[in-house]
Amino acid sequence: MNAILKGADLRHVYGTGPTAFEALRGVSVEVNRGEVVLLLGPSGSGKTTLLQILGGLLRPTQGNLHLAGQLITGLDLDALSRLRLKHFGFVFQAYNLFPTLTAAENVAVALDLVGIRGSAGKKQARDLLGEVGLSDRADHFPAQLSGGQRQRVAIARALAADPEVVLADEPTAALDSHSGAKVIGLFRRLADQGRAVVIVTHDNRILKSGDRIVKMEDGLVVPGDPHAPEVHA
Secondary structure (H helix, E strand, C coil): CCEEEEEEEEEEEECCHHHCEEEEEEEEEEEECCCEEEEECCCCCCHHHHHHHHCCCCCCCEEEEEECCEECCCCCHHHHHHHHHHHEEEEECCCCCCCCCCHHHHHHHHHHHCCCCHHHHHHHHHHHHHHCCCHHHCCCCHHHCCHHHHHHHHHHHHCCCCCCEEEEECCCCCCCHHHHHHHHHHHHHHHHCCCEEEEECCCHHHHHHCCEEEEEECCEECCCCCCCCCCCC
16 A cells, blocks of 8 residues: 555653653554545544644654655654645644635635635635535635535635645534535545545444544554444444
């Protein structure tokens, strides 16, 4: 397989002294281009910590992370920020849209960060909204959109830099089954286009949409059939 991300012996400790908590206790994982990887496990198992480390949002206390063969755990903050902007797209359960901006303007903000501005930025924002099926909602504000539509705006925004890796934390948790299916269908399409997609989820409805399941418990990857879609949260 064509691995884009490789994490080796990843450990992470929150706090110090007697209150320290070891959220990851030596996790090794690979993520390949063109696949949807689902991170499963109970609350506190380390899923979100692992996702944040994979995306360069959090430095591991120990271990190494490679992106396309490049070691990124030792990069300084500025270099890491540039790398995140260029290679990663992030999607969160809370959408994190600007409430006073339209859908197109929310996407345009992300395009501005990667240097696509003016008329070109406006056109590309609408093109991205078209890719997620929201051409007719480009001029609507978040409050005028359903939860599923807001999540699709967030996905369009995450695609602003044409990232190689898309990371999502509970993207369907607050959505009904119809909206959730549309969102997961988008992630599936992104993987089919060659991107790597990693999703933290408790949502049993989406398990069959993953190519591989990584189950976590107590800061470790637990053994099991990676293609067996069963989880209890």
